Amino acid sequence: MPKQTILFEPHQCTGCLACELACTSRKRGAFGREGSAIRMTFDALAGLADATFTAACDLCGPLVTPLCVEFCAPRALALGRR
Amino acid sequence: MSGGWTGKTLEVNLTTRTCRVEPTDHAGALVGGRGWAARRLFDEVAPGTDPLGPENLLIFSTGPLTGTLFPAAGRLCVTTKSAVTGGYGSANGGGHFAPELKYAGFDHVVVRGAADTPVYLALVGDRVELRDARALWGLTTWETEDTIRREFGDPAVRVASIGPAGERAARLACIIIDKGRSASWSGCGGIMGAKNLKAIAARGSGHAAVARFDDFMDEARHAWQWVRRTKAMQQMGRYGTHGISGMDGLLTGKPQGVKNLSEGQWDGDKTIRLKQVVFDERFGLNRVACFGCPTPCAQACRVTSGPLDGSRCLAVHANTVRAFGPNLDIDCAETIIRATQLVGEFGMDLDATTAAIAWAYEAWERGLLTASDTEGLTLGWGQAAALPELLRQMAYREGFGALLSDGVAEAARRLGRSSDSFAMSIKGMGLNDKGLREYVGWALGIATSPRGAGHLNGAPLCEDRRFPRELSEKRYGIPTAFEPASYDDKEALVLLFERLKAVIDSLGLCYFQSYWYDEEIYGLEEHARALSAATGVDADARALERIGERIHNIEKAFNTLHAGFGRSADVPPERFFSEPVKTGKFAGAVLDRWRWNDLLTRYYAAHGWDPASGWQTRGGLEGLGLGDVAETLARHGRLIQD
Numbered sequence: 232m233p234k235q236t237i238l239f240e241p242h243q244c245t246g247c248l249a250c251e252l253a254c255t256s257r258k259r260g261a262f263g264r265e266g267s268a269i270r271m272t273f274d275a276l277a278g279l280a281d282a283t284f285t286a287a288c289d290l291c292g293p294l295v296t297p298l299c300v301e302f303c304a305p306r307a308l309a310l311g312r313r
Numbered sequence: 314m315s316g317g318w319t320g321k322t323l324e325v326n327l328t329t330r331t332c333r334v335e336p337t338d339h340a341g342a343l344v345g346g347r348g349w350a351a352r353r354l355f356d357e358v359a360p361g362t363d364p365l366g367p368e369n370l371l372i373f374s375t376g377p378l379t380g381t382l383f384p385a386a387g388r389l390c391v392t393t394k395s396a397v398t399g400g401y402g403s404a405n406g407g408g409h410f411a412p413e414l415k416y417a418g419f420d421h422v423v424v425r426g427a428a429d430t431p432v433y434l435a436l437v438g439d440r441v442e443l444r445d446a447r448a449l450w451g452l453t454t455w456e457t458e459d460t461i462r463r464e465f466g467d468p469a470v471r472v473a474s475i476g477p478a479g480e481r482a483a484r485l486a487c488i489i490i491d492k493g494r495s496a497s498w499s500g501c502g503g504i505m506g507a508k509n510l511k512a513i514a515a516r517g518s519g520h521a522a523v524a525r526f527d528d529f530m531d532e533a534r535h536a537w538q539w540v541r542r543t544k545a546m547q548q549m550g551r552y553g554t555h556g557i558s559g560m561d562g563l564l565t566g567k568p569q570g571v572k573n574l575s576e577g578q579w580d581g582d583k584t585i586r587l588k589q590v591v592f593d594e595r596f597g598l599n600r601v602a603c604f605g606c607p608t609p610c611a612q613a614c615r616v617t618s619g620p621l622d623g624s625r626c627l628a629v630h631a632n633t634v635r636a637f638g639p640n641l642d643i644d645c646a647e648t649i650i651r652a653t654q655l656v657g658e659f660g661m662d663l664d665a666t667t668a669a670i671a672w673a674y675e676a677w678e679r680g681l682l683t684a685s686d687t688e689g690l691t692l693g694w695g696q697a698a699a700l701p702e703l704l705r706q707m708a709y710r711e712g713f714g715a716l717l718s719d720g721v722a723e724a725a726r727r728l729g730r731s732s733d734s735f736a737m738s739i740k741g742m743g744l745n746d747k748g749l750r751e752y753v754g755w756a757l758g759i760a761t762s763p764r765g766a767g768h769l770n771g772a773p774l775c776e777d778r779r780f781p782r783e784l785s786e787k788r789y790g791i792p793t794a795f796e797p798a799s800y801d802d803k804e805a806l807v808l809l810f811e812r813l814k815a816v817i818d819s820l821g822l823c824y825f826q827s828y829w830y831d832e833e834i835y836g837l838e839e840h841a842r843a844l845s846a847a848t849g850v851d852a853d854a855r856a857l858e859r860i861g862e863r864i865h866n867i868e869k870a871f872n873t874l875h876a877g878f879g880r881s882a883d884v885p886p887e888r889f890f891s892e893p894v895k896t897g898k899f900a901g902a903v904l905d906r907w908r909w910n911d912l913l914t915r916y917y918a919a920h921g922w923d924p925a926s927g928w929q930t931r932g933g934l935e936g937l938g939l940g941d942v943a944e945t946l947a948r949h950g951r952l953i954q955d
Contacts, residue, residue: 245602245609248409249537252382252605255520256530262381263416263520264469272468275601275613276492276625302382304541304550304607305600 233312235290237269237297241280243307246273250282250299250308257291257298269299282308316523317377317847318345323419323441325434327508328367328426332434332441337420344844344857345420346376347403347818348864350392353423354401355871355942360949362875364396364500365482365507367427373414373473373513374421376821380412380521380604382533383843384540385823387412387604389473389490395499396484396507397665397720398740398765400876401868402499405769405818406473407603408491413471416517428509433474437465437516446511450480453658454489461514474512475502476660478708482507484719485665485707485743489657493611493627494603497662498742498764500720524849532843536826536835540607545831550600550608556589559631560638566898567777570747571639572694573671574737574886577750577894577902583644587634592646601627608825616647626653636667636745641674642694652700659708664766668743669717669724670703672736681730687713740765740882749889751899752776754794754803757912761807761883763868770814771807774829788832800908804916812861816840819864863937866920870929870942873951879927883913923953930955 251267259266268288272281290310291297300308324333343349350372362368374390389411395402414422417436424434431446449457458472471491478486479502486502487495505511523529540546548557558567571579585591592614600609611628624647637643637652656663676682677692684691690699690713706714717724721743725736737744742765749756758772775789776797785794789809791802810829813836817824820840828836837854845851872878885904893903918924921933930953934943946952 242599245600247602247604247606247609249382249605249607256382256526259520260526261520261522263517265416265518265520275599275627276615278598278613278615280599302537304537304602305609 236311236313237284237288237290237300238309238311238313239282240307240309243305244271244273244280244282245305245307246271246275246280247304249302249304253298253302258287280307315849317844318420319415319418319519321419322421322423323436325422325424325443326426327424327428327432327443327510330428330432330443332443334441343860343864344376344816344819346374346379346821347390347392347405347815348860349421349819350374350390351401351864351867351871354392354394355867358394360874362394364394364399364402364504367425367508369394369504371424371501371504371508371510372421373424375411375415375419376819377847378843379821380415381523381529381847382537382605383822384533384536385603385606385608385826386821387606388818388821388823389414389496390818390821391488391496391501393499393501393504394875395742395764396503397500397722397742398876400740400765400872400878401763402501403764403868404488404496404498404501406488406490406494406496407823408471408494409604410471410473410490410515411821412521412604413515413517415521416519417515418517418519422513424508424510427507431509431511433461433510433512433514435514437467437470437514439518449511451477453477454660455492455658457512458492461512465514465516467516470514470516472512472514474660475505476658476708478659478661478718479503479506480511481708481710481718483661483708483710484723485662485669486660487662489660491627493657495657495662497664498767502660502662523847525846529843529846532839532846536839536843537607539835540826543831543833545833546608546826549610549825549830552589553600553610553612553629554631555592555612555629555634557631559634560584560587560589568748568751568894568899569639570635570745572642573640573675573735574744574746575675575735575888575892577747577899578897579639583639583642586644587638587646587649592629595646596650603823606823606826610825614650616650619647621647621651624651624654626650626657629653632745633663635747636663637700640667640671640745641696641700643697643700644695645697648697648700652704655701655704659704661704661708664745665720665743666704666707667745668737669707669721670700672721672724672732673717675735676728676732681728681732734887737886738766739885740876740878742766744886749885750894750902750904752797753800753904753912754806756885756889756904757803757916758807758810760885761916763865763872769824771811773806773810775806775832778832798902800905800912803912804919807916808919811865812858813837815861815864816857819860820844859937863939866929866934866937866939867942870934870939870946873928874946874949877951880910880913883927884909923955926953928953
């Protein structure tokens with residue numbers, strides 16, 4: 232039975248880190264990278280974009296849309312099943 | 314509960330190699346960022362200070378919204394006495410550095426003095442250190458960032474650094490962030506190099522806190538959705554400034570800066586070769602956004618074949634492609650990517666760089682420079698082969714290129730031969746822009762920009778909208794906002810955007826996400842609400858507008874005090890008055906000197922300045938709560954009594 236997960240499309244990613252900011256805002260009530268359950272690596276010149284999730288990710292619990300997905304403007308992150 | 318600001322400013326004395334953390338002084342009540350730094354610079358840097366000397370300050374600033382989720386809250390403000398104009402210096406860069414300063418715990422970093430050997434400032438892991446940079450000295454900005462990250466074993470360290478140009482105190486040197494973002498203006502890279510400061514590295518575990526979190530998230534979310542649904546921002550994210558205004562525009566016909574700004578339209582076939590879609594198709598990598606920004610205005614590019622194989626750059630913007638394309642009559646896309654890479658690695662302000670190179674190319678065309686002057690380099694319109702070597706020489710102060718290392722005004726002064734007649738500069742700052750003949754308000758904003766020749770102050774973008782007069786009245790309070798050739802009331806537009814930009818730069822935000830870029834986007838009303846929620850201190854749009862006017866007046870006062878700029882400095886170069894656009898829909902457009910002077914008079918009056926000289930008055934400054942600024946000006950005989 233596929234479970235809900237967050238999918239990532241690296242070619243769409245622009246490296247803005249809004250996903251980390253949004254996640255941290257919910258985890259910490261403030262903005263930053265420390266405390267984010269999503270960890271981004273982005274290096275446009277090297278053609279590198281990667282998203283990993285720590286065990287702290289709970290898909291934002293009761294929210295319909297995880298915050299990282301909501302704030303991903305280029306739609307590199309999406310809620311899906313795998 | 315407070316928030317927004319961290320409440321801490323780092324005072325760095327490079328001469329004594331000491332660092333002190335001080336509480337951030339908000340007495341000036343100028344929001345933060347650029348406003349705070351302008352006040353600090355005015356109060357502490359005395360007239361007669363050598364910009365490249367140890368007494369100059371180099372101030373790195375964030376704003377109260379920096380590092381938050383409000384859209385595009387990642388800009389860095391750099392404030393200093395300009396090494397180019399001798400007056401007010403200000404640069405502003407994107408990327409991710411400013412938020413990291415915030416997360417490291419600082420609102421501002423104020424650097425004074427000069428180290429006796431190269432150092433870099435490390436704000437990593439909750440520590441503040443001045444580290445030995447002798448092993449970094451000589452590296453490009455890209456190598457510097459890579460090396461520092463390796464030293465800390467952390468790829469998330471953010472670096473603002475200078476390259477070989479800054480190390481040699483070249484006045485067209487800039488500060489590079491993230492390998493492709495830049496705090497460019499005012500020779501700030503050269504000032505940093507003259508202080509022997511190679512880089513600042515930041516990596517903080519802290520956060521940007523806000524006073525009323527739920528309210529702030531509402532504002533941020535609202536603004537975020539607003540930007541995403543705005544058509545103009547969607548287009549910006551898709552095509553960048555390159556596509557929208559860099560090469561002829563999306564729908565064609567937009568003005569270009571051609572051959573040292575001597576013409577306003579380029580050859581059609583050459584234009585097509587440098588279109589954004591061409592770059593996207595042949596060289597495009599991921600589109601790139603700055604910190605917390607929904608609009609990826611840049612696209613990384615890489616050349617994968619041909620003699621320039623391997624060339625790559627983080628972003629080709631409008632000014633980039635025009636700088637190395639039409640302004641030099643070069644239509645080779647690979648050359649533009651290579652040149653963009655080099656100015657990034659060497660740390661050179663590309664606007665000042667193209668102004669100097671285009672001048673040299675024109676001097677060559679006029680026979681004022683020959684192969685014996687250039688030591689064998691072949692210049693002249695369309696000459697792409699010389700460009701990489703010329704850039705290298707400019708950065709390293711070697712060979713013929715050394716003539717250009719301090720910018721076009723200095724180069725023309727040294728060459729003589731009446732070459733200043735085609736030096737594109739305002740207040741000594743190199744000009745790389747288009748549309749000055751075609752859009753009168755745009756020209757006024759550029760000519761009166763306090764930092765010299767900048768379109769990112771009061772210059773409006775609205776003049777090319779095709780909307781009826783009634784909308785102009787309703788939106789801007791004047792009938793002519795959408796009439797590019799009209800001189801009527803244009804001063805009102807410039808004042809409006811001067812104030813908006815001053816506030817935006819003080820909040821830490823990017824200018825594109827505002828109604829400067831498109832009337833549909835938000836502005837001071839929304840900024841005020843976000844600022845109130847962030848800091849817990851209520852602000853409204855009118856209060857912010859007044860703060861913007863105060864900031865602009867402090868910068869103006871600095872210019873008057875240090876450089877004596879008046880009416881004669883607030884004017885575009887001669888060719889915009891004497892050489893009309895030759896072809897295209899703006900054929901015949903040229904500035905009119907009599908009407909320009911009348912417009913300047915009205916602009917000064919609108920600011921409450923003396924209409925004749927353009928200098929400030931006691932009454933005007935006291936009315937803004939800047940009586941002490943008036944006193945300082947008066948003491949130096951630079952205040953108009955009224």
